[in-house]
Each structure stands twice: as structure tokens, then as C-alpha cells.
Amino acid sequence: MKRIVYREWHIPPARYWGILGILVSVMALGGLAALYLEHEGHWVTGMNNFVVWGVPHVFAVFLIVAASGAINVASIATVFGKGAYLPLGRLSGLLAVTLLIGGLLILVLDLGRPDRLLVALTHYNLRSIFAWNIYFYTGFVALVIAYLWSMADRMGARFKHTLGVLAFGWRLALTTATGSIFGFLVARQAFDTAFLAPMFVIMSLAYGLAIFILVLMFTFHQEERVLGDQLLRRLKNLLGVFVAAVLYFTLVYYLTKAYGAKNYDLVGWLLFGGGGYSILLWIGWILIGTLVPLAMFWHPRTRRDRRFIAVACALVILGGLAALYVILIGSQVYPLQIFPGQTILDSGFADGIKVADSTYHPSLPELLLGLGGVAVALFLTAVGVRVLQFLPDSLADAELPADTEEPSAGKVSYVDDLATG
Amino acid sequence: MMKHPDETIDQGRRDWFGLAAAATAAVAAPGVILHLASANTAPEAQPASSAVRWGLLIDTNKCTSGCRDCVDACDRENGLDLQTKPPTEAPTAWADQKAVWVRKVKLADGLTGRVTNLPLMCQHCEHPPCVDVCPTGASFKRADGIVMVDRHICIGCRYCMMACPYQARSFIHQPMHDQLTRVPRGKGCVESCNLCVSRRDHGLPSTACADACTAAGKGAIVFGDLKDPASPISLALKAMPSRQLREDLALNTGVRYKGV
Amino acid sequence: MARALMSNPGRWAGVGLILLGLCWTLAAQVAWAGDAQHFVRPGSKAATLGGCVEATPFMRRNHMELIKHQRDITVHQGIRGARYSLAGCIDCHVSHTADGQAVAINSKQQFCYACHAFAAVKVDCFDCHAAVPRGGPLSAAASGQGATSERDPRGE
Ligand code: SF4
Ligand code: SF4
Numbered sequence: 001m002k003r004i005v006y007r008e009w010h011i012p013p014a015r016y017w018g019i020l021g022i023l024v025s026v027m028a029l030g031g032l033a034a035l036y037l038e039h040e041g042h043w044v045t046g047m048n049n050f051v052v053w054g055v056p057h058v059f060a061v062f063l064i065v066a067a068s069g070a071i072n073v074a075s076i077a078t079v080f081g082k083g084a085y086l087p088l089g090r091l092s093g094l095l096a097v098t099l100l101i102g103g104l105l106i107l108v109l110d111l112g113r114p115d116r117l118l119v120a121l122t123h124y125n126l127r128s129i130f131a132w133n134i135y136f137y138t139g140f141v142a143l144v145i146a147y148l149w150s151m152a153d154r155m156g157a158r159f160k161h162t163l164g165v166l167a168f169g170w171r172l173a174l175t176t177a178t179g180s181i182f183g184f185l186v187a188r189q190a191f192d193t194a195f196l197a198p199m200f201v202i203m204s205l206a207y208g209l210a211i212f213i214l215v216l217m218f219t220f221h222q223e224e225r226v227l228g229d230q231l232l233r234r235l236k237n238l239l240g241v242f243v244a245a246v247l248y249f250t251l252v253y254y255l256t257k258a259y260g261a262k263n264y265d266l267v268g269w270l271l272f273g274g275g276g277y278s279i280l281l282w283i284g285w286i287l288i289g290t291l292v293p294l295a296m297f298w299h300p301r302t303r304r305d306r307r308f309i310a311v312a313c314a315l316v317i318l319g320g321l322a323a324l325y326v327i328l329i330g331s332q333v334y335p336l337q338i339f340p341g342q343t344i345l346d347s348g349f350a351d352g353i354k355v356a357d358s359t360y361h362p363s364l365p366e367l368l369l370g371l372g373g374v375a376v377a378l379f380l381t382a383v384g385v386r387v388l389q390f391l392p393d394s395l396a397d398a399e400l401p402a403d404t405e406e407p408s409a410g411k412v413s414y415v416d417d418l419a420t421g
Numbered sequence: 422m423m424k425h426p427d428e429t430i431d432q433g434r435r436d437w438f439g440l441a442a443a444a445t446a447a448v449a450a451p452g453v454i455l456h457l458a459s460a461n462t463a464p465e466a467q468p469a470s471s472a473v474r475w476g477l478l479i480d481t482n483k484c485t486s487g488c489r490d491c492v493d494a495c496d497r498e499n500g501l502d503l504q505t506k507p508p509t510e511a512p513t514a515w516a517d518q519k520a521v522w523v524r525k526v527k528l529a530d531g532l533t534g535r536v537t538n539l540p541l542m543c544q545h546c547e548h549p550p551c552v553d554v555c556p557t558g559a560s561f562k563r564a565d566g567i568v569m570v571d572r573h574i575c576i577g578c579r580y581c582m583m584a585c586p587y588q589a590r591s592f593i594h595q596p597m598h599d600q601l602t603r604v605p606r607g608k609g610c611v612e613s614c615n616l617c618v619s620r621r622d623h624g625l626p627s628t629a630c631a632d633a634c635t636a637a638g639k640g641a642i643v644f645g646d647l648k649d650p651a652s653p654i655s656l657a658l659k660a661m662p663s664r665q666l667r668e669d670l671a672l673n674t675g676v677r678y679k680g681v
Numbered sequence: 682m683a684r685a686l687m688s689n690p691g692r693w694a695g696v697g698l699i700l701l702g703l704c705w706t707l708a709a710q711v712a713w714a715g716d717a718q719h720f721v722r723p724g725s726k727a728a729t730l731g732g733c734v735e736a737t738p739f740m741r742r743n744h745m746e747l748i749k750h751q752r753d754i755t756v757h758q759g760i761r762g763a764r765y766s767l768a769g770c771i772d773c774h775v776s777h778t779a780d781g782q783a784v785a786i787n788s789k790q791q792f793c794y795a796c797h798a799f800a801a802v803k804v805d806c807f808d809c810h811a812a813v814p815r816g817g818p819l820s821a822a823a824s825g826q827g828a829t830s831e832r833d834p835r836g837e
Contacts, residue, residue, distance in 0.1 A: 040507075040596070041593070041594050041596055041609065042609075043507050043510055043515075043518050043594035048514070048517035048518045049518060049521070049588070049590070050517060050588065052579035052582040053579060111576050111577045111609070112575070112577015112578070112579070112592060112610055113576050113577045113609040113610065114576075115805075116574070116576045119576055120557055120576050123557040123558050123559075124557070125552075125556060127552075127554075128553065128554050128555055130554060130555075130578065131556040131557070134556065184554070184584075185550075185554075185583055186586070186670055187550060187583070187584055187586035187670075188583070332583070336588055338541070338587055339528050339666070339681065341532065342529065342531060342537070342681075343528065343529045343531055344526060344527070344528055345528065345536070346525070346526070347524055347526045347527065348489070348492060348524035348525045348526070349521050349524035349526075349588065463762075465762045465818075466760060466761075466763070468754075468758035494822065497821075497822065498823070500816065563759065564758075565759075569756075571753075571757065572809055597809070599815070600809065600810065601811060601815050601816035602768050602771070602810075602811045602814055602817065602818070603768075603816055603818050603819065604816075605809040605811065606809055608808065617823075618759065619818060619819060619820075620819065620823050621759065622759040622760070623818065623819055625819070625823055629820065629822055632822060633822075
């Protein structure tokens, strides 16, 4: 059995610095947007007293959810004993950490008082799922770093299986808790369902894997490392299954919502009457984000073409952002039903008397803040793969370890050895 | 010329100043700590007590369309009339971003067409979702049932605003300058109706909105102690049917409505 | 002070500087001892009084603890007008212009600013709190003076 050899990402310096330069510029813009927001207050954004979470939260939740999905690749190898995924474990761990950091950064910088971060870390309300998430997120980063160590260090190898199982359980809890941030909101019709928790888990698998595949393809392509067709096919098929699963969950989510008469209006609005939100739902989430990539993954003409696979992954990501936009913002825009059976004629606070569609207009600083978080995640990844041995030297199909029935813990031949890199 | 009552309140402090001024004209000797004698029995020296639960009863039959005396009174009481629109902002955007603690709502029944007017503010839930979700504990319920935000530990995450079933909370979207001493408020924190908490602490009988409504001759808002069976609000609640908004959520609100 | 420091996360690089500032402050305390009235502004009530609510050196080092402790009692228990209330500090230490207008207590050369600039400790009290006495502990309406707006109560 061959050892897996890992190597730093050595693309030509000019190109590498070019990539970093672009990412740093986007980060700088995001940073400026954050400063601007902090200085002026949130009036410069489209967020208001009705839509309190906007575009930054769409990006933040997307990144956080994707982070817990990215670690899944490592779990498949460690927990489920799929040898072919073994060499991917390190990149999977790295992405999980960087995506999470990017997402958290957005969340923190969007706070009304980001200067009080320490207050958030020292005052806990244990009834708050939000406070729990602070533990889940910090714990996740710590756990994944330990997991990475166990993958990369001989000493750590014997903990690898335990850590892998732990990380797997933790990421399930983390995504469940992230979904619950919304699922626990009894006040809002569109949230208020425990169903959002498993739905977020499924979404995380799809979005995390889509990002993972794109990063893998890009880094390998840039350096002309070998990425075996078989492996890519497996990854792609897995993503296809996840994307289809998200579609199924989406269907069930709206069906269960539509089952109660009190929600007819809501579902009708979201699906058909919601203007931009309905368009985003059908065109962005369902068509571009789900059906088109599924077709690309499985159509005989496109399924072997790497360009199509890459495009399909990108579409899944865009569709994910659209989905979260609809879930997060659409659900806030839809007026609260404080007076069922009554029509609001007039209100000093626009309770549902406005065309709901027009209560939120995303602003440039919000968008820049969100993109800044994405850039941070990618920047950390780019630096990580350059200075440390995260990427396997080759992923040629012939060199991949075979699947094991037993999880791979303790099999020396699979120890990913830094020294051989 | 406005005259403010601040000169007459704060008696304990002023007593001490008198004493100190009389005792010494020079710099107080370092290390000497003077103590005020006396257990202060003034209402503002007493902690909020769970023996009371403050609440409001709103009789929508008496509330009229177009009247916004309660809203204006609240704005003045809490310095919300001192908020200014950022100069370059569109008025429509500002309308959704400025702080509103109480708003007038006009409803028509979908079936009968009957029109109802009412003021809507924080309902001071006994089981407030805003308090449950707040990560830092900034959103809290006082012993006397008032739900409010401790702005010192609010990080401005707005999760409480997501959780409130009545959209009763506001986020301060712009830097503040002309706050009132009794209502500190600043950019980046969340706030909502606090049942005129400074009046409560000074032992006054009513809220700004209830006073204004009475002064306007409507008497649609009754303020009082829900735990005191002899209080006007308890008697009125006993005499006439009333309901909580969104009673399906079982939050046991401190604000009750007649005629909706 | 801890809180003020907390409000500057992301400036860890500046921690060294702050430490330096702290030592400096400590040394300066010695010099200040003979200089008790220095930062009390003429034209404030404090200038006419013999001392603060506690001994001056104690106040210098511990005012933030007193205020912080009081703030929790006031916000959570509703105890007002207490000995260590911030409103009381402002009331007493705010200075006035020749025509009797209160000058924001955190503005340049005023009571809070002077020391805090020297000690390089950010005060964020006035992000929310009025920096001049404004409106009193009860509204005009509550004290039976009619419902007039308190917009710019400093003016006529
Ligand atoms: S009405 Fe809203 S803000 Fe008020 S206590 Fe209930 S949940 Fe909290
Ligand atoms: S905005 Fe403030 S009060 Fe509301 S949940 Fe967040 S920290 Fe708590």
C-alpha cells in the first residue's frame, strides 16, 4: 500500500500573489464596509426594524452551514471507512475551519456593538440557542484542529478515529443548532418548525461539498496535479444525491407549512405572490441551484466534462445563497400575523400594510461585508494550502486507498505522514 | 423656558453635598470615606418587587382613529422625539428604521368589516421569547414584570427582534446625541416600551400613554398592578372580557385588550 | 476601565501601549495627589464642594467600579438617584458656559475627557448616556408640568 504524500501548493508566485491580492482587496472592501457600518450605524444598510437580519446574515449562515458540510468529506473517510476519501481529509478539515471563521466574522462585524464581543463571551444566557452556538462554533474549530493534527501527526494517529467520530457528531449538533436559531422562532410563521434543523443539515452537506469540490478542482488544476476521474465522479455523484435531498426537504418543508390553513397565505405568498422572493425561490433556488446542476451531473453529455462539473458546483453554491435569502429574509418580510382574520388598514409601524416585497433593499455595504467574509475564508485556505501540507500530491485513481469495511483507525499504511511530504 | 424637576429630586445626594460643604471647605482628606446615614425609604431607593406585576388594559372601543396622543406622549417621555433622520436618508427608509415604542394600528375584520383601533407596544410577556433567545442576557424581565434591555450588555444581534411576536422592538440604527438623562439610548442596541420605568421607580401612578389618553378624554388605557385584586386594572379585567394578542403562544402578556 | 478596554477588541497590538499607559498613569497618580482640584472644572457644582461622594484618591482609582456596580442595580432593580449614579456624577461635574449652558462632560478639556485622554482609556458611557443633564429624572409630564417637548432643553 502506497503512502499518501502531501505537498504544499506550489503554483507560480506571480499567480499565487495575484490570487491573494484579489482576495485581500475583497477583504479590505469588506473591512471598510464593516468600519462604515460601525461608524454610521445600521441606517446605511437596508436592514430595519422589520427585516433585522439581511444579506450579511445570508452569507454568514451560508458559510457556517457550509463549514459543517465541508468536514463531512473527512468524516466519510474516518467514520465510514471510505478509503478513497482519506487523502481529502486534511483539505476538508481546513475548509471547515476557514469557512466557519469567515462566517463568524461576518456575524460579529454586523453586530450593533461589535466592540462588545467580549461581553458575548462572558455573559451567557443558557436558555438561548444563540449562546449555545457560541460554544458549538468555538468547540468545532478546536475539535477540527485537533482532528487535523491527528491526521497529520504520527502521534495523533491513534486518536484519529475518536476525533473523527467526535467531529462528526459535533458538526451534526452544530448544524442542528444553527437551524434551530430559526426553527425556535415561534413568533414567525415561516420559521417555527423543528423541520428547519434537519433541513439545514442536508443543506450543509450539499453546500459544503460543492465548495470542497470547487476548491479541490481549482487547486489541482492550477498546479496540474492529478485528480482521478473516478474520485471526481464519486464526489460529484455524492453531491448530486445531497442536492436532490435538499430538493426533497424543500418540498416537504413547504408541504408541511401548506398543510395548516393558517399558513395558506404564507405559502401562497412565498411561492407565487412574493415578487422577487418567489422569483428567487423558483429561478434561483429550484432551477439554477437544483435542477440545472442535477442535470449537468447526470446528463450523459455533460457528466464527464470537468467544466460542467465545476459550473454545476458553482450553481449549487449560488442556489444555496438564493435559498438562504428566501428562507432568512423572505420569512421576515412576510408580515407577522398578530391579528388573524383582520386586515391592517393603517399602522404607525408598517405592520404588513406595505407591499411586503419592498420592505427590504439590500445595500452595497452589506454585500461587501458578506463577500469580505467569503474572501477571508478563501484567503485562509489559500495561505493554509501554501504553507502547510494539506493537499495530496496526487489523487490519481490508482493511488487511492481502497475502501475498508472497518474504519481505518490504526492502520499504519494509511497514516498520512508529514515527514514523507 | 423649560423648567426641569431635576433640581428637586435626588435628595440624598444633595443632602450629602450640603453636609460635605459645611464640614469642610478644603479638599477631603485622602482615605476618609464619608457615609450617608439613614435607610432611605423613598420609592426610588426600593428595588423592584415581585409582589407587583405591572400591566396595561386597552379598551379598543374607546380608542379612536387618527388620535396619536399616546404615541406622542411616549415619544416625549422617552426622548424619542429627539431622534433625527440622518440627513441623506430617504424618509421612507427612516420610517422603518427609527425607534417606535408604541404604534397605532387600525384593523378591519376580514368577515364583518368592523374597524378597530388600538395602540400596540411591548406586551411585557410573562414568558418573553425575547428574553429566552438573548445570548447575553441583556434582554431581561424585572421582578415587577417589566421586560427591558440592559443596554450595557446588549451586543445588538437583534435576535430578540426576530423572536418577538409583536414586532415590539426597535434597533437604534444611527448615532445618538440628544438623549434624555432618564432614558439613555445609543446606536447599536435594541430597545422597547419599558412601561415608563423611571416613573415606576419613582413610585408614580401611571404611564405617559395612559395619562395622555385620559387627558384626551378617551380613557382607553388603564395602567396598574395585575397582582393587586383591588387595582382599577384588575377590577376592569374582572368585569369585562378581554384577551391577549396571540394567546395561542401562551406568553401570558401583561398588556390586555378589550374588543379585538 | 476593564470595560473600556474591552470595547477595543482587535487592538491587541496596542496592549503593550496600554500597559505602558497604565504604568504612566500609576506614576502620574503620585503627581496628582497634590493637585486635587485640577480636573474639576470651574463652573461646575463640584468646584464649589469640598469633596466627591468618596475621597478623591479613591474616586480616581475606583469610580468606574462604583458606577458599574450602580448601573446593574439601577437597571435590574430600579434603584435610582443613588449615591453612585452616573447621572449624579454628570450633574455635579458638568461645567457651564458664561451664559449658563451645560458643556458636554466628555468634550475636550471637560471633566471626563481630561483624565481619560491622559490615561488613554476610552469612555463609552456617552454613546448612550446624555453628556449634560437633560430632562431630569422624571418627565415634565410626569411631574405635572404639562406635556411640552424636551427638544433642546438647554435652550430657551
Ligand atoms: S412583547 Fe416582545 S419585546 Fe415585549 S416581552 Fe414579549 S417578546 Fe419581549
Ligand atoms: S439585540 Fe441585545 S437584547 Fe436583543 S437579543 Fe441581542 S444582545 Fe439580547
